Amino acid sequence: QVQLVESGGGMVQAGGSLRLSCSASGLTFSTYNMGWFRQAPGKEREFVAGINKDGERTHYVDSAKGRFTISRDSAKNTVYLQMNSLKPDDTAVYYCAARYFYIGAPWLANAMQYWGKGTLVTVSS
Helix, strand or coil, X not given: CCEEEEECCEEEECCCCEEEEEEEECCCHHHEXXXXXXXXXXXXXXXXXXXXXXXXXXXXXXXXXXXXXXEEECCCCEEEEEECCCCHHHCEEEEEEEEECCCCCCCCHHHCCEECCCEEEEEEC
């Protein structure tokens, strides 16, 4: 049974930082692309950052570039999202997601196979 468990969310002031973690079990971590998505109240779930199975390629939504960094630790079966210079617009529930690797796999919510339950990030102004 695949499980993705997020942690690290919380409340922070604008300009602050948080690091989210996602611990994966029940899958062969090294064969899965891993991504972070978020969903703000009243909005659709959107892609934030993704990292391929080898950790060699990363992808970001434009609003996250230069502020967020995704990384993975294969020894710990964990993917991270370091978030700096946080803004109130970053307030959302952040979800970890996994997709078995294939060439050209899109970073779309409906393309991901497994999801965590999410962790809430609140950024106050």
